[in-house]
Amino acid sequence: xxxxxxxxxxxxxxxxxxxxxxxxxxxxxxxxxxxxxxxxxxxxxxxxxxxxxxxxxxxxxxxxxxxxxxxxxxxxxxxxxxxxxxxxxxxxxxxxxxxxxxxxxxxxxxxxxxxxxxxxxx
Amino acid sequence: xxxxxxxxxxxxxxxxxxxxxxxxxxxxxxxxxxxxxxxxxxxxxxxxxxxxxxxxxxxxxxxxxxxxxxxxxxxxxxxxxxxxxxxxxxxxxxxxxxxxxxxxxxxxxxxxxxxxxxxxxx
DNA sequence: CGCTATTGACTACAAGCGTAGATGATGCGA
DNA sequence: TCGCATCATCTACGCTTGTAGTCAATAGCG
Numbered sequence: 001x002x003x004x005x006x007x008x009x010x011x012x013x014x015x016x017x018x019x020x021x022x023x024x025x026x027x028x029x030x031x032x033x034x035x036x037x038x039x040x041x042x043x044x045x046x047x048x049x050x051x052x053x054x055x056x057x058x059x060x061x062x063x064x065x066x067x068x069x070x071x072x073x074x075x076x077x078x079x080x081x082x083x084x085x086x087x088x089x090x091x092x093x094x095x096x097x098x099x100x101x102x103x104x105x106x107x108x109x110x111x112x113x114x115x116x117x118x119x120x121x122x
Numbered sequence: 123x124x125x126x127x128x129x130x131x132x133x134x135x136x137x138x139x140x141x142x143x144x145x146x147x148x149x150x151x152x153x154x155x156x157x158x159x160x161x162x163x164x165x166x167x168x169x170x171x172x173x174x175x176x177x178x179x180x181x182x183x184x185x186x187x188x189x190x191x192x193x194x195x196x197x198x199x200x201x202x203x204x205x206x207x208x209x210x211x212x213x214x215x216x217x218x219x220x221x222x223x224x225x226x227x228x229x230x231x232x233x234x235x236x237x238x239x240x241x242x243x244x
Numbered sequence: 245c246g247c248t249a250t251t252g253a254c255t256a257c258a259a260g261c262g263t264a265g266a267t268g269a270t271g272c273g274a
Numbered sequence: 275t276c277g278c279a280t281c282a283t284c285t286a287c288g289c290t291t292g293t294a295g296t297c298a299a300t301a302g303c304g
Contacts, residue, residue: 090226100238108215128290
């Protein structure tokens with residue numbers, strides 16, 4: 001489907017998902033929390049995301065307001081699916097087993113997982 | 123830690139994880155199931171994996187026997203962790219919720235997840 | 245002992261990525 | 275109306291990736 005979003009581009013996407021629409025400057029400010037990027041870098045990333053059709057811009061006076069064209073949920077879904085397929089042969093439980101063995105599961109996670117399972121069984 | 127393994131390189135790693143040690147030819151044959159790569163391509167990938175120190179080679183006559191230096195489990199663990207951190211703020215349950223909402227959970231997965239949770243609670 | 249087939253090393257090359265400078269248009273304040 | 279600040283666009287450049295060709299060494303066969 002929509003082209004691959006690179007690591008750096010994703011940081012910009014996150015900023016837009018957090019709030020939109022935003023000007024390039026807004027995005028740069030928001031991104032500055034994570035990365036030490038110049039404004040130019042952020043603009044380049046915005047323009048690459050534009051050509052990948054994952055964001056759109058609407059003109060507002062002499063600047064542009066950018067907004068995401070793909071929902072974060074959709075992106076996250078496709079990335080998670082890709083990982084599960086690549087590394088776990090499409091099976092989800094080994095992934096969780098893996099994370100569990102790394103102690104990446106918080107008590108809260110465990111409780112929530114139980115909820116999820118309960119919901120699925122009915 | 124060890125450097126990033128690219129998509130194509132991962133295919134080669136999978137072949138080595140499946141069985142090792144193997145010669146370049148063995149790997150190429152095994153890889154041929156997935157990808158239409160020339161033997162040269164596989165050799166290049168092997169040599170890049172060597173310089174990334176994720177595989178090692180031992181000389182056997184005039185050829186080399188390659189073997190992985192990182193366990194598949196370790197790699198998988200770090201990749202899963204990365205994904206969970208990048209996309210879910212380190213929380214595991216939203217990942218599973220996400221996959222569940224895509225119907226990626228098989229009945230078997232659900233049963234196994236219950237087992238995992240049971241194990242964790244004790 | 246010389247030739248050929250095999251094998252790793254070196255080289256290549258286009259596309260994508262991370263990072264950013266230079267340029268050019270333009271709206272606004274003086 | 276003129277200069278400046280502000281934007282977006284164009285260009286750049288070194289690095290990685292995907293894919294593969296060529297070269298040089300060498301082991302084994304005849």
